[in-house]
Amino acid sequence: MISLNDITLTFPDGDERITAVDxxxxxxxxxxxTGITGPSGSGKSSLLAVAATLIRPDSGQVLIDGVDATALAPREATELRREQIGIVFQQSNLIPSLTAHEQLTVMNELGARHSRGRRTAVAKRSRELLDAVGLAPHADKRPHQLSGGQRQRVNIARALMNEPSVLLIDEPTSALDQERGASIIELILRLTGDLKTSTLLVTHDLVHLPQMHGVVTLVDGRIVADPPRTASTPLRADLGAVAS
Incomplete structure (x- = not known):
């Protein structure tokens, strides 16, 4: 579970500071x-960066499975991020020379302890995740051989390699057409349910919001209201929290 409590984040602007998250x-x-939406410049990506422990807020707590990430030393925060947080960036940022399978297995080599002894298990998990995102037949293809939607699926699978309890996703459909974007959202919803991750998803695409379990809207860094709901999809109403 992830809880953001009274998060405020500011950035310097000359002699003053601009409030990005309020x-x-x-x-x-x-x-x-949980969908996070709002106009450009409303603080969505800044809030996600705080949740990912990539930026320390001016004040407030980021609780990940009961651990206050804002109280951790940088090395401890890096360890928490590596072990418990999966991050899907807006751009897939795949390594051109690696196959889809290798994009996932290389995560085992990035600073994790005892990585050599885990390689067999890591390879097995990579194959399982590629199968889960519908890319088992494309495991040996490199990024230039994959479509935009397929590259984003690899991106999502890669974020799940460390079996995170928290999944943070930034604009996963921004570079995709409506059909491929819808399939990515359906995939995220399915994997979140199957793997029991606590998922925060930043999106500007309002058409996907009725599928979310909860939605918050940011304007000028503040939560202002829930977006409209459909009769078929119950979204929770409280502005400060999204309950299960």
Whole structure:
């Protein structure tokens, strides 16, 4: 589970500071996808960076499975991020020379302890995840041999390699057409349910919001309201939290 409690983040602007995130509180529970939406410049990606422990907020807490990430030393935060957080960036940033399978297995080599002894298990998990995202037949293809939607699926599978309890996703459909974007959202919802991750998903695409378990809207760094709902999809109403 991830809880953001009274998060405020500012950036310097000459002699003043600009508030990017203003006293935001929300919670995502295991097995749920919480959408974060709002206009450009509203603080969505900044909030996600705080949740990912990539930026330390001015004030507030980031609780990941009960651990306050804002109180950790940089090395401890890196360890927490490596072991418990999966991050899907807007661009897939795949390594051109590696196959889809290798994009996943290389994660085992990036600073993790005892990586050599885990290689067999890591290779097995890579194959399982590629199968889960529908890319088992394309495991040996390199990025230039994959479509945009397929590259984003590799990106998602790669973020799940460390079996994270928290999954953070930034604009996963921005470079895709509507059909491929819808399939990516369906994939994220399915994997979140299957793997019981607590997922925060930043999106500008309002058409996907009714599928989320909860939605918050940011304007000028503050949560302002829930977006409209459909009769068939219950979204929780409280502005500060998303309950299971």
């Amino acid at each position: 006293n935001v509180t929300l919670t995502a529970h295991p097995g749920t996808v």
